[in-house]
Amino acid sequence: MSLASDLFGAAAPAAPLAERLRPQSIDEVLGQRHLLGPGKPLRLAFESGKPHSMILWGPPGTGKTTLARLMAQAFDAEFIALSAVFSGVKDIRDAVSRAEAVLATRGRPTILFVDEVHRFNKAQQDAFLPYVEKGLFTFIGATTENPSFEVNSALLSRASVYVLESLSTGDLETLLERAGLAADEGARERLIGFADGDARRLLNAVEILQNARPRGAADAAFVESTLAKNLRRFDKGGEQFYDQISALHKAVRGSDPDASLYWLVRMLDGGADPLYLARRIVRMAVEDVGLADPRALRLALDAAETYERLGSPEGELALAESVLYLAVAAKSNAAYNAYNAARAFVSEDGTRPVPLHIRNAPTKLMKNLGYGKDYRYAHDEADAFAAGETYFPEGMPAVEWYKPTERGLEQRIREKLEELRRRNAEARAKKP
Secondary structure: OOHHHHHHOOOOOOOOHHHHOOOOOHHHOOOOHHHHOOOOHHHHHHHOOOOOOEEEEOOOOOOHHHHHHHHHHHOOOEEEEEEOOOOOHHHHHHHHHHHHHHHHHHOOOEEEEEEOHHHOOHHHHHOOHHHHHOOOOEEEEEEOOOHHHHOOHHHHOOOEEEEOOOOOHHHHHHHHHHHOOOEOHHHHHHHHHHHOOOHHHHHHHHHHHHHHOOOOOEOHHHHHHHOOOOOOOOOOOOHHHHHHHHHHHHHHHOOOHHHHHHHHHHHHHHOOOHHHHHHHHHHHHHHHHHHHOOHHHHHHHHHHHHHHHHOOOOOHHHHHHHHHHHHHOOOOOHHHHHHHHHHHHHHHOOOOOOOHHHOOOOOHHHHHOOOOOOOOOHHHOHHHOOOOOOOOOOOOOOOOOOOOOOOOHHHHHHHHHHHHHHHHHHHHHHOO
16 A cells, blocks of 8 residues: 555545645645644634635645645535636636535535635625625635735735745655655755745656656656756746846845846746846846946946847846846946936926026027027036036026935046035125
8 A cells, every 4th residue: 555545545546646645634734834833823723613714825836725625624614616717707606606505504614715816806806705704605815926916905804814935845855755756865856956845846746757667766867857857936927026036136236246146047047038137137227336337237238239139048148247247336326316306306396487598599589588598608618617507497496316426436426516516606606
């Protein structure tokens, strides 16, 4: 008799290995000690004697479906499962009817589990609300996406959110023991790396190997030749995508070239569009390096152009070089802050007229109206600077949005601006 049969007796032999090894109690669940350990939130929920609605948020293969099933088992509740990928409003109505029938005929509560709940639109999510409120069923939603953005606030306010974590190497080693795969140390290491914290992925890989070699221990070469290339978990439009681009941006801003390179390679390895990364690198050059090192923007643009010409993998080196340069370059967000401050002022301010002395005067009428009168041509003055001149609308309060840092080229810009402002103040003080 197999280990799976010993542990979980009634499972059908034809069921996938992941299903046959599904835990039958919370003590058999691997990982999630921060939720299932003694005195922790989910264990207390199981021990409370009364289920409550919840959102289980975490990466694939961390036990979200298992926990929902175990909760139904613990509370002797009807278990209805929907997948937001394949279900619509009709399926929701059918689930409601079934829950009503179970309650009316057997007095039994229902747990309604919705996998990938983030894929339901607002109307579909709203359809659950009245039944959750009147207690027809306990709602459990599973999502790999941040529920703050993907789940309606009304539904979110009626459910506790529990964050699940990827399984550790130790958890996955335990799972391999339960699966009973004959494999050497090298094969086990590669399997765990392939799983990338996902229990279901690990067990599916084990099943492939068992079918390919029913006898004898698997070695590292056999694992590599049998399984597809190890691709890290990466959703191009999901939470992990934005987490990783955020990590890349912050590593560059934090002047850590090695961490910057790590996150760039992680995203490339995961399938991110290199041209998207090139655009974000250009943004980093503008926002975080700015005028402290104006060469950074040109280097980022050159890297994007180089990738467009060479493609992958050769062009990726240009992106790596630009990321490394941005990471070690002097940093300044003074231009970024100045632009945002100016935008905020203009959006709230009125439409101030352009002062007459800096208006263009292409016609005689405009000249007669005073357009361009008393304009001082800076190039005709000492150091090409018209000391004391003003270029803002009349009556506008004094502003100083651009505040250069003392880093890189901006240190010289700062010194020059301080000198020009001193000369302006002197010239204006002499005016009658």
